[in-house]
Amino acid sequence: MLVDNEQILEALWETLYMTGVAFLFSLIIGFILGLLLVVTRKGHLLENEPVSKVLNVIINIFRSVPFIILMVAIIPLTRIIVGTSIGTAAAIVPLVFYAGPYIARLIENSLLEVDEGVIEAAQAMGASPFQIVFRFLIPEALSSLVLALTIAIVGLIGASAMAGAIGGGGLGDLAITYGYQRFDTLVMVVTVAILVVLVQGVQSGGNLLSRRVRRR
Amino acid sequence: MIQFEGVTKTYQSGKQEIHALNGIDLTVETGEIFGVIGFSGAGKSSLIRTVNLLERPSSGHVLIDGKDISTLSAREIRKTRKDIGMIFQHFNLLNSKTVFHNVAMPLILANTPKNKIKEQVKELLDFVGLSDQATKYPDQLSGGQKQRIGIARALATNPSVLLCDEATSALDPQTTQSILELLRRINREYNITILLITHEMGVIREICDKVAVLEAGKVIEQGTVFDVFTNPQQQTTQRFVRSVMNDELPESLLKQIQNPSRKNSIYRIQFTGTSVGQPLMSRISRKYQLDLNVLFGNITELQGAPYGNLIVEFTGPAEEIKKALADIREGNVNVEEVLNYAS
Numbered sequence: 001m002l003v004d005n006e007q008i009l010e011a012l013w014e015t016l017y018m019t020g021v022a023f024l025f026s027l028i029i030g031f032i033l034g035l036l037l038v039v040t041r042k043g044h045l046l047e048n049e050p051v052s053k054v055l056n057v058i059i060n061i062f063r064s065v066p067f068i069i070l071m072v073a074i075i076p077l078t079r080i081i082v083g084t085s086i087g088t089a090a091a092i093v094p095l096v097f098y099a100g101p102y103i104a105r106l107i108e109n110s111l112l113e114v115d116e117g118v119i120e121a122a123q124a125m126g127a128s129p130f131q132i133v134f135r136f137l138i139p140e141a142l143s144s145l146v147l148a149l150t151i152a153i154v155g156l157i158g159a160s161a162m163a164g165a166i167g168g169g170g171l172g173d174l175a176i177t178y179g180y181q182r183f184d185t186l187v188m189v190v191t192v193a194i195l196v197v198l199v200q201g202v203q204s205g206g207n208l209l210s211r212r213v214r215r216r
Numbered sequence: 217m218i219q220f221e222g223v224t225k226t227y228q229s230g231k232q233e234i235h236a237l238n239g240i241d242l243t244v245e246t247g248e249i250f251g252v253i254g255f256s257g258a259g260k261s262s263l264i265r266t267v268n269l270l271e272r273p274s275s276g277h278v279l280i281d282g283k284d285i286s287t288l289s290a291r292e293i294r295k296t297r298k299d300i301g302m303i304f305q306h307f308n309l310l311n312s313k314t315v316f317h318n319v320a321m322p323l324i325l326a327n328t329p330k331n332k333i334k335e336q337v338k339e340l341l342d343f344v345g346l347s348d349q350a351t352k353y354p355d356q357l358s359g360g361q362k363q364r365i366g367i368a369r370a371l372a373t374n375p376s377v378l379l380c381d382e383a384t385s386a387l388d389p390q391t392t393q394s395i396l397e398l399l400r401r402i403n404r405e406y407n408i409t410i411l412l413i414t415h416e417m418g419v420i421r422e423i424c425d426k427v428a429v430l431e432a433g434k435v436i437e438q439g440t441v442f443d444v445f446t447n448p449q450q451q452t453t454q455r456f457v458r459s460v461m462n463d464e465l466p467e468s469l470l471k472q473i474q475n476p477s478r479k480n481s482i483y484r485i486q487f488t489g490t491s492v493g494q495p496l497m498s499r500i501s502r503k504y505q506l507d508l509n510v511l512f513g514n515i516t517e518l519q520g521a522p523y524g525n526l527i528v529e530f531t532g533p534a535e536e537i538k539k540a541l542a543d544i545r546e547g548n549v550n551v552e553e554v555l556n557y558a559s
């Protein structure tokens with residue numbers, strides 16, 4: 001094997017770091033956008049057609065650009081935000097642009113699953129829009145939200161593997177540089193195995209948490 | 217008191233306009249149970265939802281205790297809604313929360329102190345008979361129990377009005393009975409005005425004081441339940457009444473009534489109270505020396521009192537029959553000649 005354990009551990013750490021930080025930021029952005037997508041819909045709490053239309057267009061644009069292209073396309077922006085366009089921190093920026101809109105859609109979907117009757121009951125008891133969102137909509141959708149976000153994390157782990165293209169490091173980078181370009185099958189197998197375990201772990205954790213929060 | 221004044225509601229569905237309400241004028245007095253009945257699509261839900269502005273009238277006014285609610289600000293609307301409880305056909309409970317939490321919700325929204333919430337929720341659950349279910353979740357309960365939770369939740373803010381949107385339509389007849397009894401208790405014990413909509417005439421008969429019949433967004437008939445049930449004017453109303461009163465005459469009797477060569481007069485006698493019917497017949501028969509032949513009769517319960525309906529053939533001198541009829545009308549009994557019983 002062309003790499004030692006330390007290199008693998010470091011790559012694993014880089015993957016976790018990129019995924020974790022990117023997830024946090026995308027969650028914040030995705031949550032706000034997703035919530036706005038729902039409440040500005042026709043007939044919803046804060047119906048607003050212009051806002052709804054603009055949001056939809058923007059999110060669709062980001063969602064239609066493949067990650068590998070997005071990464072290159074926003075390099076100038078990355079440079080403004082983190083000061084450099086190369087490295088792990090630089091890889092987080094495109095990851096957020098990739099996962100934010102994705103999470104927005106996932107959250108929109110989950111929130112729309114909540115029975116309209118529940119919202120109606122909330123309105124009938126005099127709840128404010130803020131109360132409706134945080135006391136009714138989100139608690140009722142929480143279990144489904146957790147599953148949706150689990151999907152997003154898995155997606156982010158996958159996308160972060162491409163971050164090597166801009167020197168982001170991580171397990172994906174390791175697999176490409178050593179496993180693919182230098183024909184070290186063992187490195188390939190090991191990194192893939194770690195990724196598989198990682199994804200399995202995240203999914204099981206998500207499933208468990210989702211079941212836990214279904215009733216509280 | 218809830219007043220509807222020329223309320224209309226038009227929905228825009230694509231390019232099409234749907235006129236769900238076409239000028240509703242109704243008054244629901246404080247403390248009464250007012251029922252609105254109509255077939256599917258008549259506009260019942262649209263109507264009841266204008267009361268707490270879940271639906272804004274396209275024109276016209278809804279006044280609650282004299283105040284036009286559509287002029288209120290968003291904040292004032294929320295305040296008004298706390299004084300108007302609502303229960304739903306599909307209960308609309310939070311499945312992620314316990315029974316306790318569901319009932320406590322309106323109090324939590326109002327920032328009620330925790331110990332006070334505990335106390336009040338316990339009281340409410342006691343009232344609806346579910347104090348032992350507080351830690352359960354809605355999907356562990358039966359439909360009737362869920363509706364009781366819905367009722368407890370609606371009462372949490374001490375409203376003066378309760379809106380019921382097909383509250384028993386998803387329940388079996390027995391459970392419906394028990395929920396209706398609970399609604400009546402709420403009306404009597406707390407003097408809460410109840411406006412309910414339904415497509416079941418049985419519900420109206422069971423608990424309502426007044427009824428309005430809605431068809432194609434218009435009130436086609438309204439009045440006290442007694443008047444509407446005993447003397448329905450519109451065809452739709454007659455259909456609804458017949459669905460629960462079972463006062464259709466047998467075929468053979470209809471033939472007899474409609475026979476052109478019939479000599480004797482046939483009358484329909486409507487009375488309330490058990491003690492009225494039979495003694496009246498024998499008294500009249502004896503007093504005026506008439507032959508009274510009861511061709512058909514039934515008794516149903518109406519607003520808690522028995523209501524009887526007799527078809528009687530009178531045989532005897534015309535003069536005596538006339539006197540007898542006048543005598544019958546003295547009491548709270550309605551008599552009319554049946555010339556052609558159209559059904």
Ligand SMILES: Nc1ncnc2c1ncn2[C@@H]1O[C@H](COP(=O)(O)OP(=O)(O)OP(=O)(O)O)[C@@H](O)[C@H]1O
Pocket residue numbers: 227228229234235236254255256257258259260261262263415
């Ligand atoms: N949000 C809406 N958008 C468009 N049309 C609507 C909307 N809500 C109701 N309608 C239409 O308005 C009419 C009256 O509906 P409404 O729900 O008030 O009737 P209903 O008497 O409650 O009927 P049901 O017994 O089926 O509940 C129907 O033709 C219905 O299709």
Ligand SMILES: [Mg+2]
Pocket residue numbers: 260261262382
């Ligand atoms: Mg309806």
